[in-house]
Amino acid sequence: MIRFRPFLNCDPPALLRVWREQPATRGLMQPMSNLLLEIFVLSKPYFDRQGLIVAHEDGEVIGFAHAGFGPNEARDDISTELGIICVLAARQHAERHEILLALLDRCEGYLRDRGAKRIRVGGSFPYSPFYLGLCGGSDLPGVLSTDTETDQLLRNQGFRESNRCLVFERSLHRFRPPVDRRVLQHRRNYRLVPQVNPQNAAWWEACVYGPTDRIRFKLEPKGGGESLGQITFWDMGPLSTRPNAGGMGMIDFWIDESMQRQGLGLFLASESLKHLENSGIYRVETQTMVDKPGAIELLRKLDFVETHSGIFYTKGDEEED
Structure with a gap:
């Protein structure tokens, strides 16, 4: 029984x-x-x-x-x-x-x-x-x-079904940032500030990501000032879906709302990926929701390849996920 x-x-x-x-x-x-x-x-x-x-x-x-x-x-x-x-x-x-x-x-x-x-x-x-x-x-x-x-x-x-996500991966072997005039301009005006194992923003983040090694890149004006965006990668190590991949997961990627649609996201992501490649990382995985066309477009500009998709389900009170 x-x-x-x-x-x-x-x-x-x-x-x-x-x-x-x-x-x-x-x-x-x-x-x-x-x-x-x-x-x-x-x-x-x-x-x-x-x-x-x-x-x-x-x-x-x-x-x-x-x-x-x-x-x-x-x-x-x-x-x-x-x-x-x-x-x-x-x-x-x-x-x-x-x-x-x-x-x-x-x-x-x-x-x-x-x-x-x-x-x-x-x-x-x-x-x-x-x-x-x-x-x-x-x-x-x-x-x-x-x-x-x-x-x-x-x-x-x-x-x-409440939403779907797309899962992407990108080999960093001989990575080259995309040719974009705005990226060249941003390189003169902004810098990336790496933070190894950055402080958790909240208790929940510490609970979820606490066991992992992370590196965060903050986007700052070279002349000084507040951070305009950031991108975080966590070491997937043995959890990478491919063997011997040296994989890192790309998460927590954002640009200040007032600075969006100026190519800063492309600059931040491409410079971060180049830094990882120089550090011996050979692959990055990430995911985004299907209702975020801007994020999907950015990933494709960076030559990320869609590998599979997932579905989220809900039951109960109607509410956006």
Whole structure:
């Protein structure tokens, strides 16, 4: 008989077996290890064993699902108004579909019992309490568009597609900044200031990115003044989706609103990538939402290649993601 219970401290080896059996369409980082599970999941200060639900049969773990919460507006604590289902997985089993449905239902119950008015399946930062880098690239991409099994299951249970993201990668071998007159002009007037392992902007950022090494480039006028933008890269190390890639994830990229559409974003990104290439980094991964055409255009100018896409789902109160 199939039963369900909360996570126990003896579960990690069995959870890893379930993880390793997931089809390639899930896009999960392989091989998974106890150390990575501890760093990116179990050690989080808001980890609640009741939210990691385990399916077992005759003493053998055959599936699990993990639900948690996003941050409040100040990002100094969690908010139980928004629930997030991070992982839904089961081994190959005659009742696999029923197991996944039961796990999903229990995740929803766990979240709603604690006050969730809306539930997301999959979430990029800041809706990423667990599994950074373990589910595909520089950020969490939601459910990969190739994962038709999960897509159909969620839609049948009343979840709606709320957004899509595109995942990009760029080899830095012999990187050359794009030829653009504005970039040459900006090089005379602005400089990049690197910050290694910069201070976290908030408690939530420390929780999500704390275990990683990061470098941030701030864009500043050469004559002095406030920063006009920044871009951050985190060392994906063993989490890179390609072997021996020396991969870094590109995140937290912005230009001051008053200075946008002047080529400063292209300048900041291209100069940062050149710096990384000179430091021995050979590849960068990033992602952006499909409803951000400006970001997509910029990535393509930098010769980033789209590799796959992911879907985010919501259920509950209508609200923009």
